[in-house]
Amino acid sequence: MAILGRDTKKCPRCEAKCLQSQLRCPECGLIFSRMENATNAAAVQRFKEKDKEAVLYVKQVPKDKKRWKLILYTVLLGLFGGGYFYVRRWQRGLFYLLGFALLVVCVVFNAQLISVWDGVLIELLGIFVGVYGVAWIFDIVYVCTGKFKIPVSLPKEESK
Numbered sequence: 001m002a003i004l005g006r007d008t009k010k011c012p013r014c015e016a017k018c019l020q021s022q023l024r025c026p027e028c029g030l031i032f033s034r035m036e037n038a039t040n041a042a043a044v045q046r047f048k049e050k051d052k053e054a055v056l057y058v059k060q061v062p063k064d065k066k067r068w069k070l071i072l073y074t075v076l077l078g079l080f081g082g083g084y085f086y087v088r089r090w091q092r093g094l095f096y097l098l099g100f101a102l103l104v105v106c107v108v109f110n111a112q113l114i115s116v117w118d119g120v121l122i123e124l125l126g127i128f129v130g131v132y133g134v135a136w137i138f139d140i141v142y143v144c145t146g147k148f149k150i151p152v153s154l155p156k157e158e159s160k
């Protein structure tokens with residue numbers, strides 16, 4: 001039995017393939033209509049309460065965020081983690097800030113560093129900066145193709 005692409009959708013929580021007509025994911029039990037009420041702000045609230053279980057990482061932009069802003073922040077401020085800070089993925093954002101700081105260190109103090117540190121440290125630094133640069137390019141591709149994951153959660157009163 002062939003299932004046509006337009007008749008199916010992916011569960012935003014577990015990515016299981018579901019039929020368009022299904023109201024609830026057969027794999028994880030998520031009720032799809034509830035996702036319309038999910039917001040990034042609610043996810044921030046859950047992070048504060050250390051309730052990470054209630055946070056979902058979804059590809060669709062929640063109603064309290066804008067796709068064009070996400071793209072703008074990622075392209076223009078992505079080297080500082082702009083897109084991640086916009087959707088409140090703080091830890092990833094900090095990785096980018098650290099990457100940018102090390103990039104500056106590498107560029108500004110390149111000659112001095114090599115004479116002070118031995119080769120292995122310099123190589124590790126270079127690898128980190130390389131990973132960071134490639135990660136940023138991937139981010140741009142991801143936000144433009146709608147694959148960038150955004151933490152969302154349901155407002156308190158609707159989660160039960």
Ligand SMILES: [Zn+2]
Nearest residue numbers: 011014025028
């Ligand atoms: Zn599911």
